[in-house]
Amino acid sequence: MRASHTDRERAIDVLKAGFSEGRLGQAEYEQRLARASQAQTYAELGVLIADLPQGPVPVPAPQPAYPEVPRTFLPAPPPRTNGTAIGALVCGVLTPMYGLTAIPAVILGHKAKAEIRRTGEQGDGLATAGLVLGWLAICGVLAIIGLIGLLS
Template sequence: MRASHTDRERAIDVLKAGFSEGRLGQEEYEQRLARASQAQTYADLSVLIADLPQGPVPVPVPAPQPTYPVVPRTFLPAPPPSTNGSAIGALVCGILTPMYGLTAIPAVILGHKAKAEIRRTGEQGDGFATAGLVLGWLAIGTVLAIIFGVIVASS
């Protein structure tokens, strides 16, 4: 595409800015200025100013940082206490007792352990620990009652 007088003037302005900023020496500036005045196409002009900044230098914009509420920690709600793992284990072992009779003993052990930990740490899960204890002791009591009944019946 053919260049207009305005296009040549813009290219000359870029060359002037490059010279005044010290990007071009006197001799090179004069050579490019002469070639810009005689340029016929955009391609002729772009070769002359391709290595010079043309307008404001783009500054990378930093990524926006997430904003958090500026509230002192003392006014924020406390995180909910976690559920005790031993209490969950006691409940699971207690539920599995009818299918696997041997899980009654771990249910009782984990239930007592969970109760002690919950009292000490303030975690949640007291109901789970109690349910595991009840199911474990019921299974153990049932097994003992059956054994006692068999002994009494055989005597």
């Protein structure tokens, strides 16, 4: 079968790659290049590039140092900590400084406890701490208001 210009260009590209990789010397490269540009058939081109790699050389995938452990034998990942519980604790801790965060601490604490019961996440202690700090701050404010009312 007759070779086209594109076929000759592909063969020349393979020869260029072989020369740049050091697989062909200068004289042999020039000789094959001249023969490739004059080649009329696929057979003539095939002879010129038969001993050269014609694309990326396949590299075997690296083998792991240790065999993979089946998922069933791996320990289960620890449950996530509930984000709402963390928010409740942060609001509870900020209550002495800002005062207004006591109400969000109580709301977030109750919401976090309900989410934790439903999803099984961690953070029940954080939610409880946020609730306690929030209620203590609210009770403290109410006690101060009551004392001011009694003294006036």
